[in-house]
Amino acid sequence: RHGNGGSAAHPRLPPGPSRLPVIGSLHHFLLFARTPLAHRAMSDLARRHAAPLMYLRLGEVQLAVASSPRAAREVLLRRRARHDHEHDAALASRPWIPSMRAAMERGAVGLVFAPHGALWRQLRRISVLELLSARRVRSFRRVREDEARRLAASLAAGAPTAGGAGGGVNVGERLFAVTTDVTMRAVVGGRFGRREEFLRAIEEGGRLIAGFSLGDMFPSWRILGFFSGTAGKVREIHRKTFELMDYAIRQHEERRRRAAMEEEEDEEILGVLLRMHKEGGLEVPLTMDIVKSLIIDLFSGGSDTSATTLEWAMSELMRNPGAMEKAQAEVRSKLQGKPSVTEDDLHDLRYLRLVIKETLRLHPALPLLLPRECTEDCKVMGYDVPKGTMVLVNAWAIGRDPEYWDDADAFRPERFEDGKIDFKGTDFEFIPFGAGRRMCPGMMFAEAIMELVLATLLYHFDWKLPGGMEPSELDMTEKMGMTVRRKNDLYLHPVIRVPVPPQIAP
Numbered sequence: 001r002h003g004n005g006g007s008a009a010h011p012r013l014p015p016g017p018s019r020l021p022v023i024g025s026l027h028h029f030l031l032f033a034r035t036p037l038a039h040r041a042m043s044d045l046a047r048r049h050a051a052p053l054m055y056l057r058l059g060e061v062q063l064a065v066a067s068s069p070r071a072a073r074e075v076l077l078r079r080r081a082r083h084d085h086e087h088d089a090a091l092a093s094r095p096w097i098p099s100m101r102a103a104m105e106r107g108a109v110g111l112v113f114a115p116h117g118a119l120w121r122q123l124r125r126i127s128v129l130e131l132l133s134a135r136r137v138r139s140f141r142r143v144r145e146d147e148a149r150r151l152a153a154s155l156a157a158g159a160p161t162a163g164g165a166g167g168g169v170n171v172g173e174r175l176f177a178v179t180t181d182v183t184m185r186a187v188v189g190g191r192f193g194r195r196e197e198f199l200r201a202i203e204e205g206g207r208l209i210a211g212f213s214l215g216d217m218f219p220s221w222r223i224l225g226f227f228s229g230t231a232g233k234v235r236e237i238h239r240k241t242f243e244l245m246d247y248a249i250r251q252h253e254e255r256r257r258r259a260a261m262e263e264e265e266d267e268e269i270l271g272v273l274l275r276m277h278k279e280g281g282l283e284v285p286l287t288m289d290i291v292k293s294l295i296i297d298l299f300s301g302g303s304d305t306s307a308t309t310l311e312w313a314m315s316e317l318m319r320n321p322g323a324m325e326k327a328q329a330e331v332r333s334k335l336q337g338k339p340s341v342t343e344d345d346l347h348d349l350r351y352l353r354l355v356i357k358e359t360l361r362l363h364p365a366l367p368l369l370l371p372r373e374c375t376e377d378c379k380v381m382g383y384d385v386p387k388g389t390m391v392l393v394n395a396w397a398i399g400r401d402p403e404y405w406d407d408a409d410a411f412r413p414e415r416f417e418d419g420k421i422d423f424k425g426t427d428f429e430f431i432p433f434g435a436g437r438r439m440c441p442g443m444m445f446a447e448a449i450m451e452l453v454l455a456t457l458l459y460h461f462d463w464k465l466p467g468g469m470e471p472s473e474l475d476m477t478e479k480m481g482m483t484v485r486r487k488n489d490l491y492l493h494p495v496i497r498v499p500v501p502p503q504i505a506p
């Protein structure tokens with residue numbers, strides 16, 4: 001072999017753990033991994049094999065995992081090289097695992113899973129320029145402020161006034177409720193009658209897709225897919241979510257007819273899409289199936305991720321009282337005397353933003369981002385990555401790599417103080433939102449919720465650990481799911497420091 005080596009017959013695959021017939025590298029996970037958490041197990045394997053780009057085979061599925069900033073850049077930000085015939089979009093599609101395929105092939109493709117091509121480009125453009133643009137995100141300000149005040153009021157209603165006695169609240173549950181309500185109001189409109197059913201269906205769908213069943217690893221063994229029954233379940237969830245979307249659309253249209261779009265509510269995302277659907281004239285027609293899929297994507301992409309990040313932020317602040325004190329001092333001194341936090345106040349909260357950044361570094365809600373698929377043979381870091389390989393980027397491992405981060409596992413928001421590194425997709429040692437063509441389009445939407453909610457929690461309340469627990473004793477174990485959340489719920493006692501105005505009690 002020479003130079004970049006490799007040929008179609010003898011590809012120069014990236015290094016990685018040994019592979020057995022049939023099961024490939026699965027045994028490394030089943031027998032040797034010290035953790036069932038995929039991002040941690042893959043990080044251990046990559047380190048052990050000195051493989052910033054690592055090749056694995058899970059059953060029949062070929063997998064490449066990027067675990068260094070350079071490998072991530074090559075995967076996410078592909079540029080057409082001058083003497084290179086490779087297509088620069090070879091890694092800009094997402095794999096359709098067999099469990100999902102059944103639903104996808106019925107026209108359920110929105111933005112998240114659309115293959116790179118005309119439909120994806122159009123949905124992406126609409127999302128970035130219209131649905132999730134800075135202007136649209138600003139237009140939901142009242143929704144966010146309203147929901148943040150409700151959260152404060154409901155916490156205050158159950159909080160002791162001093163000392164931290166009382167039952168404690170499940171902070172994660174409250175955070176999921178607030179991000180869900182904001183996203184629901186922004187995306188489908190406030191009064192969605194079948195909210196609980198919708199949430200259950202989205203959660204179940206996410207769980208099935210994130211599960212990656214045996215049938216997904218051995219797609220040619222149809223019998224496994226048959227017994228796991230995942231495809232059938234995914235089809236059923238798809239049918240259910242689409243039926244719920246029909247209901248949301250009917251509700252929306254009735255409301256519009258009644259109120260001829262009252263001034264009080266800004267146009268929600270569903271309204272914008274229905275308008276575009278009716279107006280037509282787009283390169284790829286925006287069918288109702290596409291509208292529904294996109295709404296489901298925005299909703300499921302939007303609320304869990306922000307809530308998970310907020311829950312980790314509160315967990316880290318509880319474990320690091322110095323950072324908590326600093327963040328609270330900032331918000332209380334900037335807001336002095338105000339009844340509640342508004343978005344005008346957020347501009348001054350520099351440390352709060354550093355807290356969110358540091359949380360995203362240590363706890364990216366999607367530690368392996370969302371998978372990409374290699375749609376044609378391509379080269380990454382000089383290695384051959386065969387067509388059909390699923391490509392993951394371990395943003396979690398990269399964010400904790402001691403080569404790039406001092407005291408990498410410590411929570412130190414100050415490390416971002418000089419403003420040199422940001423999550424906007426150009427600093428590849430910090431990519432919680434991904435980078436390149438398929439980078440998260442909901443970043444501004446997420447930042448707006450996260451900053452306001454965190455500032456509200458820190459402004460009105462002091463927080464105490466239950467049962468006299470020491471900060472260092474707070475368990476930080478993770479759990480796999482659609483996002484990587486805390487394994488154990490975070491229970492804390494809120495103690496009111498700045499009263500929540502009574503007129504906004506829930």
Ligand code: HEM
Nearest residue numbers: 112301302305306369370433434435438439440442445446
């Ligand atoms: C803390 C909050 C969030 C995090 C950490 C996050 C993270 C991510 C990541 C890692 C990706 C994949 C990027 C890639 O493949 O390079 C992604 C994609 C996506 N996100 Fe987010 N996200 C968040 C919030 C949101 C919100 C609020 C929305 C919408 C309301 C949203 C909608 C999407 C969509 C539609 C995609 C798919 C884009 C495409 O494939 O072209 N996300 N997000």
